[in-house]
Amino acid sequence: MVTHPGSTPPTQLNSPPGPRRVCVVGAGLVGALAAIYLAQRGWQVEVYDTRPDLRDPETATQAKNSQRSINLALSVRGLSALRATGLGLEEQVMQLAIPMRGRMIHDRWGRQTGQAYGVFGQCINSVDRAALTVELVNAAEQFENVNFHFDHTLRSCNLDDRQAVFLDRTTGSEVVVETDWIVGADGAYSVCRRQLMRKTRVDYSQVYIKHGYCELTLPPIVTASGKPQYAMDPHHLHIWPRHTFMMIALPNPDCSFTCTLFMPFEKFGELTTREELLAFFDCYFPDAVPLIGVDRLVTDYFRNPKGSLMSLKCHPYHYEDRLVIVGDAAHSMVPFYGQGMNCGFEDVEILFSILDQHGVTAIRTPGEKGTTDTRLQNALACYTETRHPDAVAICDLAMYNYIEMRSSVVSWRYLIRKKLEDQFHRWFPEIIIPLYTMVSFTQTPYHLAVLQAARQTQWLKRGIWVTVLGLAALVGFGFRKNLGR
Amino acid sequence: MVTHPGSTPPTQLNSPPGPRRVCVVGAGLVGALAAIYLAQRGWQVEVYDTRPDLRDPETATQAKNSQRSINLALSVRGLSALRATGLGLEEQVMQLAIPMRGRMIHDRWGRQTGQAYGVFGQCINSVDRAALTVELVNAAEQFENVNFHFDHTLRSCNLDDRQAVFLDRTTGSEVVVETDWIVGADGAYSVCRRQLMRKTRVDYSQVYIKHGYCELTLPPIVTASGKPQYAMDPHHLHIWPRHTFMMIALPNPDCSFTCTLFMPFEKFGELTTREELLAFFDCYFPDAVPLIGVDRLVTDYFRNPKGSLMSLKCHPYHYEDRLVIVGDAAHSMVPFYGQGMNCGFEDVEILFSILDQHGVTAIRTPGEKGTTDTRLQNALACYTETRHPDAVAICDLAMYNYIEMRSSVVSWRYLIRKKLEDQFHRWFPEIIIPLYTMVSFTQTPYHLAVLQAARQTQWLKRGIWVTVLGLAALVGFGFRKNLGR
Structure with a gap:
């Protein structure tokens, strides 16, 4: 001692x-x-x-x-x-x-859609x-x-x-x-x-959540001049949301991306051969396979540890x-x-x-x-x-x-709500603030951000009801006028 | 090794x-x-x-x-x-x-009321x-x-x-x-x-709950013949419910009782002198003080550890x-x-x-x-x-x-509900079973007992409503008949 x-x-x-x-x-x-x-x-x-x-x-x-x-x-x-x-x-x-100014959603056909994190960039x-x-x-x-x-x-x-x-x-x-x-x-x-x-x-x-994670590397594209280039837009956080599982990718300074596959542990347990893995990736992440490269994908997946969360x-x-x-x-x-x-x-x-x-x-x-x-x-x-x-x-x-991240981002409900909230935030930037903005771009104490977001949801719902009722009244009024004529 | x-x-x-x-x-x-x-x-x-x-x-x-x-x-x-x-x-x-066939509730004036654990003894x-x-x-x-x-x-x-x-x-x-x-x-x-x-x-x-506990001994009464006797009814679990704290006592074969005082830790922290302790006991557990004995109470309280729960x-x-x-x-x-x-x-x-x-x-x-x-x-x-x-x-x-235990047992609501439930249990012993009975006197899996108790509460509430409505209808009917005459 x-x-x-x-x-x-x-x-x-x-x-x-x-x-x-x-x-x-x-x-x-x-x-x-x-x-x-x-x-x-x-x-x-x-x-x-x-x-x-x-x-x-x-x-x-x-x-x-x-x-x-x-x-x-x-x-x-x-x-x-x-x-x-x-x-x-x-x-x-x-x-x-x-x-990274937003999420880039990759659908099952490789189509990409951007979603900005904040309305002010x-x-x-x-x-x-x-x-x-x-x-x-x-x-x-x-x-x-x-x-x-x-x-x-x-x-x-x-x-x-x-x-x-x-x-x-x-x-x-x-x-x-x-x-x-x-x-x-x-x-x-x-x-x-x-x-x-x-x-x-x-x-x-x-x-513990039922999902584990495994990291994969998506390498840079090497151009004819030998200079490495990003294979996807580096200024987005890439997400492949597939409801019960998902993959994300974040850019690195060396022009590579680090992909993280989040998946239930049972699913990891099911993908035990090269063929099963490739069939799975071809089905769900077809655009990522050529970018990662088949051999690297197989090596990374089977070599890298499956972490718990x-x-x-x-x-x-x-x-x-x-x-x-x-x-x-x-x-x-x-x-x-x-x-x-x-x-x-x-x-x-x-x-x-x-x-x-x-x-x-x-x-x-x-x-x-x-x-x-x-x-x-x-x-x-x-x-x-x-x-x-x-x-x-x-x-x-x-x-x-x-x-x-793995599911809501592609639902209509979520997207409409986000559009509405973003628009209100543009109009009243100090009063209506989307939760993500409060959490990531302000120092509002987290628990107050949650409370305010709950209040905003209430307002939004009431606003929608008032709008619907107003529209109904207008329609009714017009109908009556028409009758009166 | x-x-x-x-x-x-x-x-x-x-x-x-x-x-x-x-x-x-x-x-x-x-x-x-x-x-x-x-x-x-x-x-x-x-x-x-x-x-x-x-x-x-x-x-x-x-x-x-x-x-x-x-x-x-x-x-x-x-x-x-x-x-x-x-x-x-x-x-x-x-x-x-x-x-022990029931609880014995001690009020602040030392009066005791028994509450049987099960309707069948x-x-x-x-x-x-x-x-x-x-x-x-x-x-x-x-x-x-x-x-x-x-x-x-x-x-x-x-x-x-x-x-x-x-x-x-x-x-x-x-x-x-x-x-x-x-x-x-x-x-x-x-x-x-x-x-x-x-x-x-x-x-x-x-x-952890905010309450700690401290054990005290309530000794036997020694009769003239030298034979020890229980100072309280040994066939009850004694409770002094005082809402934010309580004391309980369980009988031992040597005719003593082990009392356990459950109280917020801050309260334990406040009772630091003999005078404070005795004033507190005289106020809240007056009947227990002579049974435990002043000196023993003080010794036990200050010597025994305050356990956490x-x-x-x-x-x-x-x-x-x-x-x-x-x-x-x-x-x-x-x-x-x-x-x-x-x-x-x-x-x-x-x-x-x-x-x-x-x-x-x-x-x-x-x-x-x-x-x-x-x-x-x-x-x-x-x-x-x-x-x-x-x-x-x-x-x-x-x-x-x-x-x-420390509060509901003395509320009217609780007592009425218990009376009702006990009565129904007597009438339909297989169908309506109080939760305490299911937990302590049957081997119904605990989680099923909780579910059944929730269902019973629903039935009881509905039953009360039906009774109230029925009575109202009867009264109304009588009133109309009177009017008709």
Whole structure:
């Protein structure tokens, strides 16, 4: 058992009283962003991750072959959290991103129809998970009060003694880290959350959907000049909705697309031979087959893992002034609203705005060691209560969108409603706002967006009734006039 | 690391092919009963429990001081599962039990009103958890193909290799047990369930209620002759319903009662001094104070732990032919319907009736080692699908009864409805059956009981309407006749 040297605060000019220490568990997207926010507020930040450094070329390849989805859709909430650092992260990240202004629906005959995401041309942005993570880890490492420790697996948190125990996977030894508090950003299978559940009464639910997913690559077209080109419009998120299953494709900067096939696990189980697979694709995704290429399709499908999808909620997110969980550790959602990362980034922005409001600082009052920081404790309690309804709302919305994307998008009812709502939004942009717009292009708290959308549906229904009745009255009036003549 | 000698099947007459091995995790009520059922079917049964043997006097004292509730209410489902062993367990256990034929409601002025549980005098039975456990462990140990291993904590299940790894707490060494399958009866914080969740997609939810509980002892009255006597009627479950909190009391064979105070945790937090506690009890439970005794009340309240209460559901309960979870490990409920143990016992009865129907046997076919037993696998899948709706139903019912017991029991609406329903049940005992009767005094699957109760409520409502309309018509008819005269 080794006490970690990294956990001692570095000598600084303002050494006594010296900054307090925080341990961030997870150096993924949300963990790295939290490290930046913490560093800017003067905390001594130690970031631990069980995985090796993604910046090693070998690790990057392994990560690419892992189950995690490769591209993500960054939208307003995520961008706002990046902007709030004041480090120009938003601009840096947008250089890696490919804007997508709408969905491109592919029907069974290969015909394509565009559906804009926002009536004012707003876009969501396809970004590469690994590239974005590297960007954020690099940005965090610019701060001298941030240290990253990769290959460290969290074993347990001794919250009473403000300690976290890690296993150093490179040496096999245990590392005990002394820390004032812990930020758990260690994903859906969070060890921090498990530690939280041992210390306090946590309401918790996880539900798996019947669908799994498998990623396939749709390569660039190589032109005569040797320059790669996109095989489909890169500024759309492509969807092949087939009611009980679907495929989507997001563009990558190298002119390829990453396709994700979402399908019930039984269906995956049924497609076991090359012939069955090709017959299935020829039937349902005929236009995608030549673009992916038969051999690549077969290889990718049979080689790539079939991931499962889960919706996870819990409450509370904190324990006293000692631990808080953010991102997927606190709320993991199915990927159909493209809000997982955006919500995680927004967690960080909201958490720190609450910490700032409560006057939480990294400055250690001399002699305070061991006592409870009531400001931090109150701030974390406030964070749980503020954030929980929104996390629940977006988890539920993502589950709902799972039906919308694979089925509703091609129904007449849905399309008429969308047309109407979009038109009203153009006329009254501040009053009637489509739900998708509120979620992806505003920072309206998710649960309020859901409430407003429900109200709008009511208004729309009433409006339709009033219109119908008005028309009937007019017709009746005309009829009577005709009779009178 | 030691391979456990106990895991080798003992030499028997029918040695080759020899019985298959099953590992039961948890030697509590449900685990011990499962061991008996397994032993009767010829399995080589190894039972492991993390706790020491309850039959050691020292352990028994510790258990008494633990958080677990001391007495339980055994009713028809539990008794049926005991009877099905054919070992006379039901009779043995009933000798330890105190029948309770109804609730005794104590109002704020100490007045008592009885409410029978069943219109035909049916009783639920107060039994001591420890005594019942000892009875079952002793019964299981009578079988030579059952071995108990106490002080063994399950570390992990290597389900692929059909192994379970335990920590022997007496020696500190690891024990690897080879087993054909595992029955997890290790309670609400089940390690088996966690292992299941690592192997397959488990939907899971746990919800804590805002109330905690604290146990208090209401001692016997010692008569002039020195013989102890019950201070209240022992053949009722005593309830002090106070809407937002309540106290209950169950009789023990030594003429004492165990009182359990259920109250929001904040309220527990508010009662921090002797004066506050006594003022509270004098106000709400005035008749209980002299019976418990002021000093004992204060000592018990401040010494005894404040337990939390959780409702836990999951699905599925099994993994292939290798693991099944039963009892609280699969569904942990709040204690307000007195069905936790009964449901766990019924799990065992139903599980084995399904195994028997599927022709699952303990006989090893020569050379089959390592291959999947499809009969067992199908039986376990059938068990999950059969049992899940019932487990969900009783968890929800228990949660509902939490309101009924502390509040509804004293409302007019509830009392009128109960009177009506009881009367109809007397008239049509096979057709109209109160929900409480179906749950506690029949073996109707829980989810069907809930459905039938909902139908009965509909009929009752319609019946009331028809009666009201009929009466109105009669009155109207009389009125018209009067007019006619």
